[in-house]
Amino acid sequence: MELIVASSIGVLTAGGVYLLLRLRTFPVILGLALLSYAVNVFLFASGRLAIDQSPILSRYGDASYTDPLPQALVLTAIVISFGMTAVLVMIGLGAYLESDSDRIDIAPETGPETEDTDSKNEGAA
Amino acid sequence: MMHWIILPVVLPALLAPLIAFALRHDITLARTASVAGTSILLAIALGLTILAADGTTHVYRLGDWPAPFGIVLVLDRLSALMVLLTSALALVVLIHAVTTGWDARGRHFHALFQFQLMGICGAFLTGDIFNLFVFFEVLLIASYGLMIHAGGKDRMRAGLQYVVMNLAGSTLFLFALGTLYASTGTLNIADLAVRMPEIPIEEAALVRVAVILLMIVFAVKAALFPVQFWLPATYANAPAPVAALFAIMTKVGAYAILRVHTTVFGPGSPGTEDLAGTWLFPAAIVTIALGAFGVLGARRLMPLIAFSVVGSMGTLLVAVAVFSQTATTAALYYMVHSTFAAACLFLVADLVVTRRRTDTLQPEPATIQNGLFAALFFAAAIAMAGMPPLSGFLGKLLVLDALREPGLIGWAWSAILVGSLLTIVGFARAGSILFWKSTATTGPSPEPALDDGAEKDPALDLPPPATARQVAPAMLALAGLAALAVFAGPITSYLEETSAQLFDRQGYVDAVLSPVEER
DSSP states (O other): OHHHHHHHHHHHHHHHHHHHTTOBHHHHHHHHHHHHHHHHHHHHHTTOOOSSOOSSOOSSSOOOOOOHHHHHHHHHHHHHHHHHHHHHHHHHHHHHHHHSOOBSSOOGGGOTTSOOSSOTTGGGO | OOOGGGHHHHHHHHHHHIIIIISTTOHHHHHHHHHHHHHHHHHHHHHHHHHHTTSOOEEEEGGGOOTTTSOEEEEOHHHHHHHHHHHHHHHHHHHHHHHHTGGGSSSOHHHHHHHHHHHHHHHHHBOBHHHHHHHHHHHHHHHHHHHTTTOOHHHHHHHHHHHHHHHHHHHHHHHHHHHHHHHHSOOBHHHHHHHGGGSOGGGOHHHHHHHHHHHHHHHHHHTOGGGOTHHHHHHHHSOHHHHHHHHHHHHHHHHHHHHIIIIISSTTOTTTTTHHHHHHHHHHHHHHHHHHHHHHHOSBHHHHHHHHHHHHHHHHHHHHHHOOHHHHHHHHHHHHHHHHHHHHHHHHHHHHHHHHSOOBSSOOOOOTTHHHHHHHHHHHHHHHHTOTTSHHHHHHHHHHHHOOSHHHHHHHHHHHHHHHHHHHHHHHHHHIIIIIHHHHTSOSOSSOOTTHHHHHOTTSOOOOOOOHHHHHHHHHHHHHHHHHHHTHHHHHHHHHHHHHHHHOHHHHHHHHHSOTTOO
């Protein structure tokens, strides 16, 4: 199980980072979603992996339980990442409709005044 | 138990929905509520600062759960100072936004503003790292809204970039938290401070990864070198009052670095004590250089100021990276100064740009009140660049004075001094183009008369001259800088005690983890 969890986190993260580097709105949103899944699973695993155990310490001697804190953290993280994704979709849509381009980086041709802060990925698009 | 401590979080949290739902159709009511709320916040922050001034660490346990299990808010001198700084800055910025009408150019400015204050105050007060994440998200989600306030193509695109950058940062934050939790089993700062020294150096690999991840996350917020690239585009395209408020957001990153790396991973934790200084110091040096060259190379006024903010963060973090008490005192002084200096510059720039209609650095007909703007810009620029007599000079002097160790002095002094020189040159260039050359291009009229600019371009109805109320916030920020310079003695001795308390790790731990029986 450790192998499956670890490799799924790895694959999700790799996919997320790859999509993030595409610098187009839709892939970036998908990439951030993948990353947030990866981080949720990772947070979940940070309390150690346990099967068939409740997150409550039993009163009657049985000391085996799964750590409840990561579950609370994951819950919060999921809620926040949902909200953030919604905001991102709206802002991405707004930016697309305003500027007719779905590039994330500010391309130099949008105006002479924009700073070339992130022009290294010109060729990737 | 004192309930005052949670008020800086609760008050904006209650006020924001009220403004958003009940007062959204009446801008006057919303303004009144927002200004009143921020004024009350300032009063509360003053009260908290007085409360914390005696050096005790006050702990507020939410739901009265004891510390490692429940959520705590911790008020010590540093967090009180930061909350005070936030509320003072917020009031100045808010007055500017109201008097210049920025708040009416889009919807929900005041509600978002209050949510932003809630997030910032919460981030300064919280006593565990996961809630730091939550408050980061609160302040970020409000800042997304503020960033794209008033809309526009460039602003939306810059806003999108900013959101994506910060979402990636948030994900990294969660990875760091997961790693930290997996290796220590706690996320409470005081509890971490207890457990961290117990981790032997040979088993600290995972913790070191977590610490570096955390530092990257805070560096994103603080606009430190490898991850600073979002800042110039964001600040340059944000509405000016929002950019002025964002001056405190970079300080949230600096505060988090300071707090976490002194209390938890700092001196006394064998596995991680060397990490922050080793990586932070060179990064901060490069940040100074980047900021200075950015100021030199900027072709527009707003990016120029944004790059000067990057440079000031570099100076601040150079002092932070040393993790000694004198350096921290200098860093705190410089932090207060640079917050107000950056805000003041943005506010002045807003006044100028509104009347010039473009912030490109090219000679344009002089605006009315050219002299007033020139004087304001000059004062704000010398504060930012660190020239006497304003507090920037004293701040940089304190930082230089604290960095006298042989290994640091060469890099730090040359970076700060050369960086300041380049910043001065950049500001001088911008100022002379904006205010001197503009008087030369006013046309046939021999002297730049008052209505000359208006006749130059009759197609555009030029905005009216800035009223006293519109100039007042920038003046207020300047007055703050002057006061910071005049009262440098008492303020520095106050900050010395603050940094002494910050390095008193045991005092913090004892206060937070003490059992709940007093009351």
